[in-house]
Amino acid sequence: MNRLFSLPNKQPLLFLIIAASIWLALYQVLIPLSELIVQNLPVERNSRLGSALQFFFYDTPKVLMLLTAVVMVMGMVNSYFTPERTRALLAGRHEGVANCMAASLGIVTPFCSCSAVPLFIGFVQAGVPLGVTFSFLISAPMVNEVALTLLFAMFGWKVAGLYLMMGLMIAIISGWVIGRLNMEEHLEDWVRNMPKVSATLDDASLTLADRVQTGFASVREIVGKVWPYILVGIAIGAGIHGYVPEDFMASFMGKDVWWAVPVSVLIGVPMYTNAAGIIPIVEALLAKGAALGTVLAFMMSVIALSLPEMIILRKVLKPRLIATFIGVVASGIILVGYVFNAVL
Amino acid sequence: MKEIKVLGTGCANCKATVKLVEEIAKAKGVEITLEKVEDIQKIMAYNIMSTPAVVIDGQIVHAGGIPAKGKVEGWF
Incomplete structure (x- = not known):
């Protein structure tokens, strides 16, 4: 038993190969397994x-397994992209390309909303342009592996792919627009007066075993935190799956309702929950006939903009910059909502 | 006597870090003074980019996320 537990440390590569094989094998038998469970229950199949x-017993392990695998892999990838390295990559670059880089790095750099302010100041201090910093700050919470995995597992790769592309575009364009507006003077004075630092990087090189441990840590942290939300989401989905869906939401969140997108975004802006917490709501809304673009716009606005985050950011940004930030990002999300509704 | 500071703006991870440090120091019988630094300007003076961070006797020993139990044990 002890040898088994020490495997990730002693033979990390072997461990990853074995774990991936077991995962794949298990994933293959999920449907028969769920049928088997239902057969042994006193209900008519x-x-x-x-x-x-059957839907519940198939979807729950499927979503949890996908999430665990993705979080594990991303935890290991994250260990290559510390905030310090991301900053060193972005420092001194010009806008445009740097906005694209910042938005993409936002996906792979580990980020917690409570770190938003230290990160923000750290970027600005090292000479990362303000607009580029915003591109990062918008993309990091909104386009993340948990949101993408859940969208993929529950609504398919097209929805997940569109969310990824649209999210990146919002981050790139909003950051670029904020950069164009030259709002550096709307940073709080103490931030502007902080001594400039150079973006140095003391690279503590990690072994593969260390990275596997980082992966474990993020699985414990993230999957441990989000599984109840997922269960609720799937339970709602299963309930609707078994019973006839009604078009309850279609009348006011359907495609034909032109004001649905801006109203959803306005409601979503002050709300705050993480990507997993919103999934049950998304599931319920979609099943009741709400249009996908409207629902995804709502989801983005909840994750990307929130009252608690604004309160934290207020310590470093003056009100006008905060208002600009909210305005630009919310407009971007509204636009994306309409595009989704038009193409899907 | 070790002087420990936990830097963080008061999120759940910061509170968990404070608790973890307290518990392990107690279990190991090490005497510490523990201070929570929540003021963002003071936090930034340490030149870190992710919180929670832990400072022992003026040295930054950890930044970003709740430290692993083994890591905390190594400090005492």
């Missing part, structure tokens, strides 16, 4: 309840 239960 073809009844509504039977079909709902």
Whole structure:
């Protein structure tokens, strides 16, 4: 038993190969397994309840397994992209390309909303342009592996892919626009007066075993935190799956309702929850006939902009810059909502 | 007597870090003074980019996320 537990440390590569094989094998048998469970329950397989239960017993392990795998891999990838390295990559670059880089790096750099301010100041201090810093700050929470995995597992790769592309575009363009507005003077004075630092990098090189441990840590932290939300989301999905969906939401969140997108975004801006917490709501809204663009715009505005984050950012930004930030990002999300509704 | 500071703006991870440090220091019987630094200007003076961070006797020993248990044990 002890040898088994020490495997990730002693033979990290071997461990990863074995773990991936077991994962793949398990993933293959999820459907038969869920059928087997339902067969052994005292319900009729073809009844509504039977079909709902089968969906639940298939979807729950599927989503949790996908999430665990992605979080594990991203945890290891994250260990290559510390905030310090990201800053060194972005420092001194010109806008445009740097906005694209910042938005993309936002996906792979580990980020917690409570780190937003230290990160923000750290970037600005090292000479990363303000607009580029914003590109990073918008993309990091909004386009993340948890949101993408859940969208993929529950609504398919097209929805996940569109979310990724649109999210990146919002981050790149909003950051670029804020950069164009030359709002450096709307940083709080103490931020502007901080001594400039050079973006140096003391590279503590990690071994593969260390990175595997980082992966474990993020699985513990993230999957441990989000699984209840996922269960609720799937339970809602299963309930709807088994019973006939109604078009309850279609009348006011459907495609034909032109004001649905801006209103959803306005409601979503002050709200705050993480990517997993919003999934049950997304699931329920979609199943009740709400348009995908409207729902995804709502989801983006909840994750990307929130009242608690604004309160923290207020310590470093003057009100006008905060208002500009909210305005530019919210407009971007509204636009994306309309585009989604138009193309899907 | 070790002088420990936990830097963080008061999020859940920061609180968990404070608790973890307290627990392990107690379990190991090490005497510490623990201070929470929540003021953002004071935090930035340490030149870190991710919180929570831990400072022991003026030295930054950790930044970003809740430290692993083994790492905290190594400090005492």
